[in-house]
Amino acid sequence: MPVLIFADHADGHFKKSSYEALSYGAKLAEQLGTTSDAVVLGTAKEDLSSLGQYGVRKVYHINNASFDTVDAQLYAAAITEAVQKTGADIIIFSHNQTGRAVASVVAAKLKAGIVTGAVALPNTSNGFVVRKTVFSGKAFANVEITSPIKVVSINPNSFSVQSTGGSAEVSPLEITVGTPKVKITAVNKVSGEVPLTEADIVVSGGRGLKGPENWGMLEDLAHSLHAATACSRPVADSGWRPHHEHVGQTGIQVSPNLYIALGISGAIQHLAGVNRSKVIVVINKDPEAPFFKAADYGIVGDIFEIVPKLTEEIKKLKGE
Amino acid sequence: MKILVCISKTPDTTSKIAFKNGNTQFEEAGVQWIINPYDEWYAFVRAIELKEKDPATILHLVTVGTPDADPIIRKALALGGDEAIRINATSDDSYFIAAQIAEVAKSGSYDLILTGKETIDYNASSVGGIIAALLDTPFISLATKLELNGTTATVTREIEGGEEVNEVSLPVVISCQKGVAEQRIPNMRGIMAARTKPLKVVEPAAIDSLTKIVSYELPPAKAGVKLVAADNVGELVRLLHEEARVI
Numbered sequence: 201m202p203v204l205i206f207a208d209h210a211d212g213h214f215k216k217s218s219y220e221a222l223s224y225g226a227k228l229a230e231q232l233g234t235t236s237d238a239v240v241l242g243t244a245k246e247d248l249s250s251l252g253q254y255g256v257r258k259v260y261h262i263n264n265a266s267f268d269t270v271d272a273q274l275y276a277a278a279i280t281e282a283v284q285k286t287g288a289d290i291i292i293f294s295h296n297q298t299g300r301a302v303a304s305v306v307a308a309k310l311k312a313g314i315v316t317g318a319v320a321l322p323n324t325s326n327g328f329v330v331r332k333t334v335f336s337g338k339a340f341a342n343v344e345i346t347s348p349i350k351v352v353s354i355n356p357n358s359f360s361v362q363s364t365g366g367s368a369e370v371s372p373l374e375i376t377v378g379t380p381k382v383k384i385t386a387v388n389k390v391s392g393e394v395p396l397t398e399a400d401i402v403v404s405g406g407r408g409l410k411g412p413e414n415w416g417m418l419e420d421l422a423h424s425l426h427a428a429t430a431c432s433r434p435v436a437d438s439g440w441r442p443h444h445e446h447v448g449q450t451g452i453q454v455s456p457n458l459y460i461a462l463g464i465s466g467a468i469q470h471l472a473g474v475n476r477s478k479v480i481v482v483i484n485k486d487p488e489a490p491f492f493k494a495a496d497y498g499i500v501g502d503i504f505e506i507v508p509k510l511t512e513e514i515k516k517l518k519g520e
Numbered sequence: 521m522k523i524l525v526c527i528s529k530t531p532d533t534t535s536k537i538a539f540k541n542g543n544t545q546f547e548e549a550g551v552q553w554i555i556n557p558y559d560e561w562y563a564f565v566r567a568i569e570l571k572e573k574d575p576a577t578i579l580h581l582v583t584v585g586t587p588d589a590d591p592i593i594r595k596a597l598a599l600g601g602d603e604a605i606r607i608n609a610t611s612d613d614s615y616f617i618a619a620q621i622a623e624v625a626k627s628g629s630y631d632l633i634l635t636g637k638e639t640i641d642y643n644a645s646s647v648g649g650i651i652a653a654l655l656d657t658p659f660i661s662l663a664t665k666l667e668l669n670g671t672t673a674t675v676t677r678e679i680e681g682g683e684e685v686n687e688v689s690l691p692v693v694i695s696c697q698k699g700v701a702e703q704r705i706p707n708m709r710g711i712m713a714a715r716t717k718p719l720k721v722v723e724p725a726a727i728d729s730l731t732k733i734v735s736y737e738l739p740p741a742k743a744g745v746k747l748v749a750a751d752n753v754g755e756l757v758r759l760l761h762e763e764a765r766v767i
């Protein structure tokens with residue numbers, strides 16, 4: 201039976217996390233010798249057949265403007281109906297904000313076992329075992345889903361997008377749209393920013409920056425790398441930076457290709473949220489800072505001297 | 521107004537994470553246990569604040585756990601709340617846990633059910649959504665603000681690339697994160713009062729687990745840091761470009 205991938209979009213445009221979910225679902229289907237389809241809800245502003253390049257055969261489009269905002273109950277009901285109509289028995293989500301709102305509701309409606317935060321393709325040689333992060337990034341667990349229907353949501357930036365070319369058949373899907381119980385009274389989107397969990401590069405600052413007025417140099421560095429910005433917990437707690445930038449065990453867990461830590465000591469709770477980054481660079485004036493033990497590259501020195509030079513060197517490299 | 525807050529017992533954030541029995545079980549020896557920070561700091565403290573505004577509010581705590589969860593429940597009761605319910609079972613399956621709580625929730629007819637955004641051990645972020653589905657009530661995830669006005673909840677929640685304000689009629693299930701409330705420290709009076717608050721133990725309903733943990737792994741250790749001299753920033757850029765190939 202086919203794998204169904206929920207391809208979510210922001211205002212009609214697909215994002216890296218959706219391409220990751222599509223690639224993951226398509227690879228899983230290949231591994232199981234079955235086919236993969238996508239389901240899209242709401243108004244799309246892109247050509248849906250192009251999702252076929254990530255390996256899906258068909259795109260079911262529930263083209264109804266009621267789905268242009270995410271109401272977990274309505275979304276879950278629609279996806280559940282799509283699962284029943286298409287006969288899918290494996291449903292893939294991204295473990296992003298929308299996934300966190302909807303995937304578990306869908307799983308409960310289908311009485312499906314759910315694993316969130318998957319970081320690799322399931323091992324299907326004997327059962328269906330999914331590898332996920334646990335202890336906020338300090339370890340992995342291999343979790344077997346034992347129910348007939350299975351729901352998996354994958355961590356952003358954990359599975360690479362695989363584009364093989366090809367085009368998908370787009371097929372409209374009619375479903376019953378429930379009456380919304382949640383009224384949206386305001387939406388506040390920060391445009392143009394790279395979402396932290398999806399960023400390839402993250403530049404993060406700690407208390408070593410001394411105060412919010414010094415973030416300019418960090419932002420310049422981030423800008424030169426097209427990176428997202430993050431911070432340690434005390435920085436967010438002091439109101440130097442917004443809460444949604446707080447990474448760590450009690451904040452956001454990130455896994456970019458490159459994490460640059462400026463003036464952060466590397467407390468265990470901070471490391472838990474960032475230690476799945478592929479490459480970690482630490483700049484700290486204290487050679488004994490624990491972060492150096494978790495780093496790949498480091499400079500012992502004063503960030504106020506080093507960061508502006510680093511930005512210059514990167515601009516030089518990029519020919520700007 | 522009747523509020524139910526779901527709490528979970530998790531290892532302290534400084535705990536060394538290790539496994540035993542051929543990496544099939546979490547090594548609990550030497551671990552300090554705490555209330556999952558998202559449950560305590562945000563969901564529960566907000567519920568306490570709502571009860572302070574409207575003292576007629578009944579505030580219950582629920583956890584799925586064996587008797588070794590009792591010290592954590594007493595710690596929570598020291599912060600506030602009227603009564604705790606412990607469902608006498610242990611599981612790491614979100615569906616099992618949520619379905620047990622949904623049973624308790626059904627018989628208690630709560631207006632508002634709060635959870636943390638996720639636990640810091642299994643990081644599932646699933647229990648709230650499953651409870652909502654089983655009770656057929658709306659689910660609002662990742663709340664950063666929560667106000668009650670009569671039987672309407674106004675919730676600010678995190679969405680892709682920003683936030684959104686939702687209005688919803690009770691009952692509702694909400695998962696809470698930073699912003700909803702601020703951490704509180706229990707005082708002596710609270711600790712004394714917690715001793716006499718009721719802690720009801722109920723036996724679990726017959727519910728199947730739909731997942732099981734087969735094994736654990738620790739991430740591979742880092743090879744060691746390559747240090748670059750502070751006066752040679754260009755070398756760091758070269759290494760990141762040519763060796764690590766990340767810029």
Ligand SMILES: Cc1cc2nc3c(=O)[nH]c(=O)nc-3n(C[C@H](O)[C@H](O)[C@H](O)COP(=O)(O)OP(=O)(O)OC[C@H]3O[C@@H](n4cnc5c(N)ncnc54)[C@H](O)[C@@H]3O)c2cc1C
Binds near residue numbers: 448501502504
């Ligand atoms: C339950 C709990 C949960 C927590 N959760 C989190 C979490 O999710 N995320 C998190 O980040 N923290 C968390 N913490 C806090 C954590 O323990 C640390 O206190 C925090 O990470 C320290 O932040 P910091 O590195 O910015 O500050 P500090 O520890 O003060 O470190 C500042 C660093 O900057 C360096 N520095 C200073 N000046 C300069 C300069 N001019 N040039 C170069 N380097 C300089 C110093 O050498 C030092 O290493 C948690 C704590 C608890 C108890």
